[in-house]
Amino acid sequence: MLVRLSALAVGLTLSLSVAAAHAYESPVAYTAVAKNPADALAELPLEEPTYDPATRCSKRPKPGMTALVNWLGRHADGVFWGTYRCEKWGKGSASLHAEGRAVDWALDVAVPAQRKEAERLIxxxxxxxxxxxxxxxxxxxxVEEIIWDCGYWGAGMDRFRPYSPCLSKKGKLKRKVNKTIAHRDHLHIGMTKRGAAKKTSFWTRRASS
Structure with missing residues (x-):
């Protein structure tokens, strides 16, 4: 069952204007790909889309996040930029980084090969x-959220939408946004609590309990 599609998804997409949605181009086609690791697990029950907001800072290592970083290191180009930082937005509201449930993976949209790699991963x-x-x-x-090149995807969404820090007050994409804020120099991947605990089927190779 979908858990609260983001108070935290950085306020991301629920109030988008039609104009902004039309101006934004999704980075991928959402079609089947070759050599999808999920195919080997297709007979197992598939987890429901879930979004777990972060609420506090917690340095405790998350085994699923460590596993995801290691998987990226083996299967993707790019550079590890980090996971944990105590980034709070208010009482009971924080970035997934604050709970160690997000990784920043350095890939630059301005470098064609790196852009292609980010889009391949997405x-x-x-x-x-x-x-x-x-x-x-x-x-x-x-995985419960992905941010890349002024675009945001969160669990329960069928496709990427414009990322709110890249939108003007009128809901249009800004012409100039800080490259890091826009996630144009790195790919952000956030995990659910069960994913970060390494309790989902990709990590356990069995049905989630």
Whole structure:
């Protein structure tokens, strides 16, 4: 069952104007991809889309996040930029980084090969598996949000939407945004609590309890 699609998703997309949505181009096509690791698990029950907001700062290492970073190191180009930082927005509201449930992976949109790699990773995470189950790898890994190049995807969304820090007060995409704030120099991947605890089917290789 979908858990509160983001108080925290950085206030991201629920109030977008039609104009902004039309001006924004999604980075991927959301179609099946070759060699999808989720295909090997397709017979197991697939996790429901879930968004777990962060509420506090917690330095405690998260085994699922460590596993995701190691997986990226083996299967993707790019550079690890970090996971934990105590980033709070108010009482009971924080970045997923504050709970160690998000990783920043350095890839630069201005470098064609790096942009292509980021888009390959996003396409892989959000592709359907061989049974047609959508966003299969993201759900099995416990990935609940992705931010890249002024775009945001969160659990329960069918596609990327404009990322709110890149929008003007009129809901249009800004021409100039800080490169890091816009996530144009890194890919952000956030995890659910179960994913970060390494308790989802991609990590356990069995049905989630």
């Amino acid at each position: 396409a892989l995470l959000l592709a359907p598996d061989k049974l047609g189950q959508p966003q299969a790898l993201a759900r099995r890994m416990g």
